[in-house]
Amino acid sequence: MTTCVSGEKEKRAARRAVTRLFPCLVGDVGGTNARFAIETAPGRFAAMARLPVKNFSNFGEALRFYLKQPASVTAGSPSVRTAAVAIANPLDGDRVKMTNSDWAFSVDGVRKAFGLDVFLLVNDFTALAMSLPFLPADSLIQCGGGTRVPGKAIGLIGAGTGLGVSGLVPSGEYWVPLETEGGHVSFSPANDLEMEILRQTKKRYDHVSAERLISGMGLEWLYVLLAEMEGMHVAPLKASDITGRALTGADRLCDRVVEVFCQMLGTAAGNLALTLGARGGIFIGGGIVPHLKERFFTSGFRKRFEEKGRFSEYVSKIPVFVIKDTFAAFTGVSILMDRYFESLLSI
Numbered sequence: 001m002t003t004c005v006s007g008e009k010e011k012r013a014a015r016r017a018v019t020r021l022f023p024c025l026v027g028d029v030g031g032t033n034a035r036f037a038i039e040t041a042p043g044r045f046a047a048m049a050r051l052p053v054k055n056f057s058n059f060g061e062a063l064r065f066y067l068k069q070p071a072s073v074t075a076g077s078p079s080v081r082t083a084a085v086a087i088a089n090p091l092d093g094d095r096v097k098m099t100n101s102d103w104a105f106s107v108d109g110v111r112k113a114f115g116l117d118v119f120l121l122v123n124d125f126t127a128l129a130m131s132l133p134f135l136p137a138d139s140l141i142q143c144g145g146g147t148r149v150p151g152k153a154i155g156l157i158g159a160g161t162g163l164g165v166s167g168l169v170p171s172g173e174y175w176v177p178l179e180t181e182g183g184h185v186s187f188s189p190a191n192d193l194e195m196e197i198l199r200q201t202k203k204r205y206d207h208v209s210a211e212r213l214i215s216g217m218g219l220e221w222l223y224v225l226l227a228e229m230e231g232m233h234v235a236p237l238k239a240s241d242i243t244g245r246a247l248t249g250a251d252r253l254c255d256r257v258v259e260v261f262c263q264m265l266g267t268a269a270g271n272l273a274l275t276l277g278a279r280g281g282i283f284i285g286g287g288i289v290p291h292l293k294e295r296f297f298t299s300g301f302r303k304r305f306e307e308k309g310r311f312s313e314y315v316s317k318i319p320v321f322v323i324k325d326t327f328a329a330f331t332g333v334s335i336l337m338d339r340y341f342e343s344l345l346s347i
Contacts, residue, residue, distance in 0.1 A: 021341060023076030025067075027085035028124060028329040029059065031100030031161030032216070032287070036066045037330055038075035042338070045330050046075035059105045060113060067114075084120040084337040086127035086329050088162060090181055096121070100161045122179075122336050125164035128285050128323075129156045129177040130332030132168060139328065140283075144302040145319035148281045155278035157182075157269050158286030158323075159218075159261075163211035167276045177332070182272070183211040190267045190304065193260070200225055214264050216288065219243070222257045243291055258292065259299055265289070266304030273318050274311060282320045289322055296322070 026045065028035040034053055037045040049066055056062040067077040089098050097104040111119035132154055154168040154175075165182025168175045187208045189195045201208045201221070212218060216239035223242050227234040232253070237245075245251035246258040265284075273282050282305075289296050306316045 021082055021337075023080055024334075024337065025063075025077070025080045025083035025085075026330050026333045026337075027063075027083070027087075028127065028327070028333065029053075029085060029098075029103075030088040030124060031098065034059075034062050034066075035327060035330075036063070036072075037327070038072060038077055038080065039330075039334055040075060043331065043334055045327070047071040047077070048327055048330075050326070053101050053103065059103050060110060063110070063114065080114075081116055082118045082120075082337070083114070083116050084122065084333045084340075086122050086124040086333050088124045088164065091121055091123060091179075118340075120337055120340055122333065123166070124329060125156060125158065125166035125285070126177045126179045127332035127336060128158070128164070128329040129154070129166040129168050130175065130335050131328050131330075132156065132283055132332075133175060134331050134335075135323065135325065135328055139325040140321040140323060141297075143284075143297055143320040143322060144305070145281075146317045148319055149279040152279035153276040154280040155269070155272045155276045155282040156285060157265070157272055157282065158284055159215050159265060159288045160286035161216050163209075163215045163218075163268075164286060165272060167272070167278065168280070169276075170280075177336075183215075184209045186210070187213055187264075188267060188271065190263070190307070194264065196229070197222070197225060197260075200229075210264075210268050214261065214268055218264075219257060219261055219288070222260055223253065226257055226260070227253060239288070240291075243288065247292070247295055258295060261288075262292075262296055262299035262301040263304045266301040267307075269301075269320065270305040270308055270315055273305070273315050274308060279318060282318060283323055284320065285323045285328070287326070290324055290326075 022039060022041055024039040026037050026039050032053055034051045037048040040046050051062050066072055089096055094107045096107060107119060107121055151170050156166045158164045163183030165180050167178045187198055187210050189198045198208055205212060219239040219242050220236060223237050242254045242257055245254035269282050306312050308315050
């Protein structure tokens with residue numbers, strides 16, 4: 001976690017803030033959408049909103065817009081002095097420059113500009129991972145496998161603007177969320193077609209990451225590339241248009257792109273399951289898979305997930321769950337905020 005609280009003066013202010021934590025601002029900022037809410041009591045979120053990142057020139061502008069909305073004001077935004085925001089970016093120091101957005105800001109600068117005692121910034125998939133043990137069953141859809149093994153590691157992967165990866169490791173009665181950049185590992189092809197896709201993509205990029213192909217931008221690149229492989233000349237399409245056309249069943253190329261995407265995601269998710277020993281389950285977040293609905297479940301995802309040679313039986317027992325709740329990360333943000341304030345009591 002990264003926070004702007006530093007020095008004795010700020011620590012004293014943070015300790016005072018323990019007694020007036022609520023209402024608290026929570027957020028989940030990705031490359032496409034910025035989600036905000038006012039937490040009025042532990043785990044109770046009001047005025048939940050989704051703002052398109054492209055509509056705002058910077059983080060502060062989006063936050064200021066949200067805090068002034070009538071629903072936010074009614075929920076207590078004028079009284080907010082503490083905030084915790086999950087962001088799709090590695091965190092190291094005060095300066096933040098988002099990977100898949102033009103937004104850049106100073107953590108301490110935001111804290112001061114909005115009169116906050118505490119502004120806590122956490123990785124978005126770290127926060128989403130922290131929420132997993134607390135998600136209600138009706139916010140999940142299972143995709144194959146058996147039952148979760150209690151007390152075992154949990155994996156998280158999700159494709160949206162980019163590709164997020166995280167997990168939870170049990171530690172006594174607590175869960176420890178992982179802060180990773182696993183979406184940027186090297187892409188791993190699993191068949192001849194994917195080897196050719198890698199070869200062609202390598203002509204454009206020195207390093208072909210998993211995110212380069214298993215993401216929104218990946219869908220857009222695969223659409224153009226697969227068309228070229230079939231001798232077709234097509235105009236580029238947005239990822240949302242590709243998935244939309246695939247769901248109608250009227251566009252064969254778009255459907256093929258979605259199928260290749262789902263199989264690639266299956267390989268990556270299976271790799272994560274083995275890496276973490278995730279017998280507690282693999283969870284899929286991000287915006288793309290929930291949008292695909294039944295098309296995802298009829299794809300080759302699960303078959304590819306289980307294609308692990310001598311360890312195919314091992315991963316075949318691991319359940320995979322698709323997260324339907326687009327605001328699920330708020331729960332993880334809230335828990336991480338609680339842990340932060342608990343740590344202040346020992347200062």
